[in-house]
Amino acid sequence: MKIEVVPTARDLQPENLTGKTALVIDVLRATSTIITALNNGCQAVFPVTTPEEALELRRRLSGPILLGGERQGRRIEGFDLGNSPAEYPPEVVAGKKIIFTTTNGTRAIRACTRAANLVIASFLNAAAVVEFAAGTGTNILVVCAGTRGHFSLDDILCAGLVVDRLLQRLRPAGLDPTVDDLGLAAVDLYHLYSNDIRAGVERSLHARRLKQMGFDEDIALCTRVDCHPLVAIYHEGSVVPHSSGSTKGPTSGG
Template identity: 40%
Template sequence: MKIDLIISADDISEVKTKGKTVVVIDMLRATSVITTALNNGAKKVIPFLTVEEALEYSKDNRKNFILGGERRAVKIEGFDLSNSPLEYVKELVNDKVVIMTTSNGTRAIKGCENAKNLLIGAMINAKAIAKRIIELDNDVVFVNAGTQGQFSMDDFICAGYMIKLLEENDNVDLTDVAFTAKHIYESHEDIQSFIVNARHYNIIKSLGLEEDLGYCMKKDILDIVPFYENGEIII
């Protein structure tokens, strides 16, 4: 199994993702939100690139949808929920369709539509993702959503953890960047000691969202694998 890694949404290219198993990671916080919402009973999550597209899609049947997302880490005006996974509780999302748009995560997902399999990963479901990758038995590309088109330390170490799990359970051939991500994780298994220096981590902390950070750094608390197909994310 060959394993590669793309460092941000701006670096996604068709030649790198076509025909591969792709895992999109936006640990802080979009892929953590998606995984949590589906685990708490949401029917599906539909990602959009823009606020306008999300509003247009939901306008005729608003009561059946939850609008969620952010711009610059802040809740979008007129939306039901922000990009905090802690808001997507069962009482709100069960049996609902979540319409979502974020600055980085949904853009990364939409950019990988040519993948053979497109999985949604985070720390909270990393072992489940690794297990599914092995079952799919295909070359893998981890796609870090990044932050505003730039490299993001949090997504990088999350990918490193998943790569470490794969190495423990399968024969892998790592690119240099994939090996580096794994090495970073092995040097910082507590996660926080590395990402405390990340710009995005500190933006979220400055907004008083420490509980979100604590939740998103938890490993393997959910055993589901969301996947993107025909414009929708389901399990």
């Protein structure tokens, strides 16, 4: 069994996804916001690459729909919601479909659709993601969205948490997964900050930019570990809460 970590969506090699379970991480803020929305009763999140694609998809979907996402960190003109988890409480999102587009996170999700299982990961739902991923029996590719094509410390710390826990979960079961160099480095970095994840995330350039823009609260919201026991899976165009039975294992995947 192999566990690999990819530093940015740009580093993905599509052929490396086949048969694997991909865990996509964009701590600040896309995957944290998607998990928050689904935890608050949102029916499905449709990740799309551009605002134009979002508008086009809205014309084709039925039912109550919201448009969410950001460019340059801010809500897109004409959209209902931005990219802050705080904008997605139950009274806003319950029962709704959300079409969502962000600079890094939704692109990373869309880049991983070849994977056997495509799981949305964040600090908020890390425990649930690890439990799910360990149960697939497949090789695991942890995909950090990164920030505009660059290595991002916030995503790597979350990757380190996930890899560390996968190893704790799998080794006693007799499996001893091989971990690539970035996976080993991510675990080391996570251990340095495990007592104060927020402090580690705040060192990142992305967090510093968000603070300058007034999004301090988002950093606090996105660095709560294990507050939502939710597995969310991308399947045929949308991210939905996982119901058991749709997992692809190592033989059926790909």
